[in-house]
Amino acid sequence: MTKTKPSSSTTNPKHKPFQVSNRNFNERALLFKNVSTRRLLSKVQSNTETPIKKLHLKRRCEDATSGNMPSLTSDDSRRKKVKTTLGNFRALCGKLGNEFTGDALPIKVSGILRQRGKFIHDGKKIIGKVSGIEVGDKFLYWQELNVVGLHRQNLSLIDHVLKNQNLIATSVVSCHFDDMDDTNVFVYTGEGSKVSNFGKLALMNSYHVKNPIRVIINFNSKNGGDGEVYCYYGLYKVESIWKKKKGKLDFKFCLLRLPDQKSFVKDISNGKEAIPICVVNHIDSGKVPYFQYITRNIYPECVFNDSSVGHKCADQCSDSLKCSCALKSGGKITRVKKNEIKFKLQIFKTKAKGWGVRSENAIPSGNFICEYIGEIIEDEEALKIVDDDDKEMSSYQPVEASGSKEVIDDRCDSGRFNIDAAKYGNVGRFINHSCSPNLFARNVLYDDDVPRIPQIMLYAAENIPSMKELTLDYNYKINQVTDSNGNLKTKVCYCEASACIHRLY
Numbered sequence: 212m213t214k215t216k217p218s219s220s221t222t223n224p225k226h227k228p229f230q231v232s233n234r235n236f237n238e239r240a241l242l243f244k245n246v247s248t249r250r251l252l253s254k255v256q257s258n259t260e261t262p263i264k265k266l267h268l269k270r271r272c273e274d275a276t277s278g279n280m281p282s283l284t285s286d287d288s289r290r291k292k293v294k295t296t297l298g299n300f301r302a303l304c305g306k307l308g309n310e311f312t313g314d315a316l317p318i319k320v321s322g323i324l325r326q327r328g329k330f331i332h333d334g335k336k337i338i339g340k341v342s343g344i345e346v347g348d349k350f351l352y353w354q355e356l357n358v359v360g361l362h363r364q365n366l367s368l369i370d371h372v373l374k375n376q377n378l379i380a381t382s383v384v385s386c387h388f389d390d391m392d393d394t395n396v397f398v399y400t401g402e403g404s405k406v407s408n409f410g411k412l413a414l415m416n417s418y419h420v421k422n423p424i425r426v427i428i429n430f431n432s433k434n435g436g437d438g439e440v441y442c443y444y445g446l447y448k449v450e451s452i453w454k455k456k457k458g459k460l461d462f463k464f465c466l467l468r469l470p471d472q473k474s475f476v477k478d479i480s481n482g483k484e485a486i487p488i489c490v491v492n493h494i495d496s497g498k499v500p501y502f503q504y505i506t507r508n509i510y511p512e513c514v515f516n517d518s519s520v521g522h523k524c525a526d527q528c529s530d531s532l533k534c535s536c537a538l539k540s541g542g543k544i545t546r547v548k549k550n551e552i553k554f555k556l557q558i559f560k561t562k563a564k565g566w567g568v569r570s571e572n573a574i575p576s577g578n579f580i581c582e583y584i585g586e587i588i589e590d591e592e593a594l595k596i597v598d599d600d601d602k603e604m605s606s607y608q609p610v611e612a613s614g615s616k617e618v619i620d621d622r623c624d625s626g627r628f629n630i631d632a633a634k635y636g637n638v639g640r641f642i643n644h645s646c647s648p649n650l651f652a653r654n655v656l657y658d659d660d661v662p663r664i665p666q667i668m669l670y671a672a673e674n675i676p677s678m679k680e681l682t683l684d685y686n687y688k689i690n691q692v693t694d695s696n697g698n699l700k701t702k703v704c705y706c707e708a709s710a711c712i713h714r715l716y
């Protein structure tokens with residue numbers, strides 16, 4: 212995912228607000244003088260007092276429909292239709308996945324569905340809510356947005372329509388998720404080849420018209436093989452426009468979320484977990500430090516180069532007494548089919564330990580909570596991280612698979628693996644240590660993963676009431692943690708358990 216510096220403030224001195232005069236944007240210029248939009252936009256005047264006038268553009272275009280108009284089909288049945296259509300889309304993708312790859316696959320599938328007349332609201336560009344779609348809905352392909360009528364462009368990030376002779380924006384797709392510290396304010400930078408000048412004009416007009424615009428955020432993971440997810444954030448209106456540099460086509464549009472919509476909690480997993488993971492902070496104004504959310508471990512190169520690495524038991528590890536991997540972990544290897552989070556986990560700010568994790572649902576003992584995911588690193592690297600741990604509360608001690616030193620060894624040349632979740636990780640990276648933990652860790656082999664290096668799965672060790680912090684025993688040995696120079700390191704434990712030994716290590 213492209214990471215940009217958060218820039219939610221509309222008072223950034225670098226980006227002065229600009230206003231345009233009607234003279235610079237008129238249909239005559241666009242239609243008859245063959246003046247390019249670029250040239251027109253370059254005439255945008257900064258710092259004029261004239262309010263932005265509506266930009267007119269005559270073009271043959273289908274007429275706009277309001278999504279809020281009562282429709283013959285009820286919203287419920289439309290929703291069912293949306294779900295069925297998306298189900299069909301994904302089933303077809305699965306079917307044709309061997310014949311078509313990359314972008315060709317969803318394009319092919321969308322072509323088939325169009326031929327079959329399966330597009331919802333086909334031919335209509337809706338302004339406002341699209342019946343059958345709800346805030347928080349996720350889409351796996353750009354083309355799915357088109358099929359359900361949420362965003363009718365296959366190439367452009369800004370969709371638009373002619374309404375009363377004005378070209379106005381109907382929806383925007385953005386990859387700049389990091390601009391959204393607060394989901395009520397959305398700063399759209401509108402950069403890149405997929406933002407047409409018509410799109411920008413439409414957004415400018417929407418500033419004047421104040422029509423609702425659908426905002427769709429694209430989470431694109433480059434690591435961890437998690438693919439793309441598009442999430443519908445709801446309806447917004449253009450509140451202000453900022454011009455970055457005089458004479459250039461660089462604009463920022465500040466969009467505000469419209470009231471009276473389903474409340475929306477930012478999901479720190481970016482839609483990658485089946486159940487969204489929200490962040491709450493009732494302690495201070497601190498934000499969760501940046502990391503990339505992944506749902507699969509990232510393995511070092513040596514794992515793939517070394518054919519001896521990875522589990523190769525002919526009997527698929529069915530006998531833990533014979534299996535070498537299981538023997539290495541004291542016969543403790545478990546097999547699981549799926550590592551999907553089933554409980555509504557929440558990341559929250561604790562009083563003394565930085566961020567922690569709790570569940571909004573009560574968790575019965577023995578249930579799977581989550582995997583501890585990150586980058587698999589070797590011991591030497593892990594030492595460097597121990598060196599860094601004093602710098603800030605939310606630094607990450609690498610967690611050894613199983614938490615005990617004897618378990619996983621001889622995988623890479625230099626020995627054991629540790630999991631470092633500092634740059635890449637999942638919700639597991641926020642689970643704190645307790646001397647009386649309510650979770651326990653197990654090494655498991657994951658059925659479909661190659662190579663089969665054990666992964667760390669976390670389970671409930673007892674019945675856990677809702678909103679109680681989930682904790683783990685980090686299993687550090689007191690007076691045995693040293694930095695890379697061999698100096699002994701200590702850390703105070705703030706777990707507050709009656710059995711607390713007051714030292715983490």
Ligand SMILES: C[S@@+](CC[C@H](N)C(=O)[O-])C[C@H]1O[C@@H](n2cnc3c(N)ncnc32)[C@H](O)[C@@H]1O
Nearest residue numbers: 564565566604605640641642643644704705706
């Ligand atoms: C895996 S992270 C856990 C999430 C972390 N609290 C955060 O804010 O991101 C481990 C770090 O959390 C802190 N921590 C976890 N449990 C703790 C405890 N019982 N007492 C003090 N600090 C703790 C330590 O700084 C430790 O290095």
